[in-house]
Amino acid sequence: MKTLSWLICFSASLLLTTSIFAQKPQETDKKQAIKDRSYAYGAMISKGVARMGLTKDEKNPDKFVEGLKKGMEGDKKAFQAAQSVLQTRMQSRTPSADADAAATIAYNLGVSAIGGLAVEVDIPASDFDLNVVKAAFKAAEAGESLKMEDAKMDEILKAYFTPKNEEYQKNVQAKKEAAAAVNIKAGKEFMAKNAKKKGVITMQNGMQYEIIKEGTGKKPTVADKVKTHYHGTLITGDVFDSSVERGEPIDFPLSGVIKGWQEGIPLMSEGATYRFYIPQELAYGLQSPSPKIPAGSTLIFEVELLEVNPGQKAVSNALVEGEAFLKENAKKDGVVTLPSGLQYLVIVKGSGPKPTLTDRVKVHYHGTLVNGNVFDSSVERGTPATFGVNQVIKGWQEGIPLMSVGSKYRLFIPANLAYGNRPMGAKIPAGSTLIFDVELFEINPK
DSSP: OHHHHHHHHHHHHHHHHHHHHHHHHHHHHHHHHHHHHHHHHHHHHHHHHGGGOOOSGGGOHHHHHHHHHHHTTTOHHHHHHHHHHHHHHHHHTOOOSSHHHHHHHHHHHHHHHHHHHHTTSOOOGGGSOHHHHHHHHHHHHTTOOOSSOHHHHHHHHHHHHHHHHHHHHHHHHHHHHHHHHHHHHHHHHHHHHHTTSTTOEEOTTSOEEEEEEOOOSOOOOTTSEEEEEEEEEETTOOEEEEHHHHTOOEEEEGGGSOHHHHHHGGGOOTTOEEEEEEOGGGTTTTOOSBTTBOTTOOEEEEEEEEEEEOSSHHHHHHHHHHHHHHHHHTTSTTEEEOTTSOEEEEEEOOOSOOOOTTSEEEEEEEEEETTOOEEEEHHHHTOOEEEEGGGSOHHHHHHGGGOOTTOEEEEEEOGGGTTTTOOBTTTBOTTOOEEEEEEEEEEEOO
16 A cells, blocks of 8 residues: 555656646746747837937937836826827927936837737736847847847737737727717717707607708708808717818718718708707717717707709819829829829838738828818827728728838829718818828837
């Protein structure tokens, strides 16, 4: 019995020893994976930072990594504060006055680099060796030969950040849906009370309106183009858009606006002023078209119908102008025309990785019409934009994946790859060809 007992103990000991030794290669592999990930992150983030126009002191590796560690804590207030500091610096385009100010920029650069993701997703500091991050950051900043090719580093970072970004998107979407549910409930309660008010008419689709002033002119159809003045508010009274406040009426085809307008405007005659109460399902639904219109919002518009223009004359004019521009533009040196009709010109050729449709990218852009009018510009705002490539217009979905990190392209986007026959606010008429100068700073795998 003693012999048997000894054999059992020996066997158990052997199994335990074997298990311990079997784990060592795994532990070694894990440590190496952390080092590789850290090196790739430090090098690639340095390349992105290099294009921000900061001074050497504003990219201090020690302060950057200190901020990076803070950013990994997921402190939302710290991240927002860092964003504010960097936005002020980028807008001023003025180097820091002294070493302390430069160190502050470097620190907040680190917080901002990963803080946005860490607010929603756990990014343990133990997943990175911050000393290796710092060393790689320094090496890339100094222009030294790196230990890995860009493609390999991109592969390593995608393997780590893809599930993190998927979790991020899931968490953000859950919060959006929860917020939308609150707005939808509030909207329904508002509409139920509003329906009881004198003069308010409720349509079969749930939309409501009241006549402030009747008109005597023509009534439009959905195929027509109209000129209106409007004032848009949420049920809280907060103004989200107003041509009245801008002092500039807007022209648009009815076929290119929200369903609530398509249902309501044809009720009006020229000269009329109506107030429309539009439930979220006839407005933007679960989408948030701007920070001023949360998902699930019921919208209130006071609309004055100034003029009805039969047909899509303005759209046709914009399309004709765009087609003529693109035809001549195709003849210019360096302009490449793709089978889709998209044209591009390489201004600066980058050397980094290229994004895919499932990636998120950080860019600076400057958008104009073919007549040179600026309609949107992150450059003028001084804040780069970050978005999913598959969440933007088709022209960007086709053009951005052509670019490498560090490159700058000019994209010439025909209307059918932009917003088609829909106007986008007062600055982009329906049928417009759009021109974008785009600089690709960074790729964040989704």
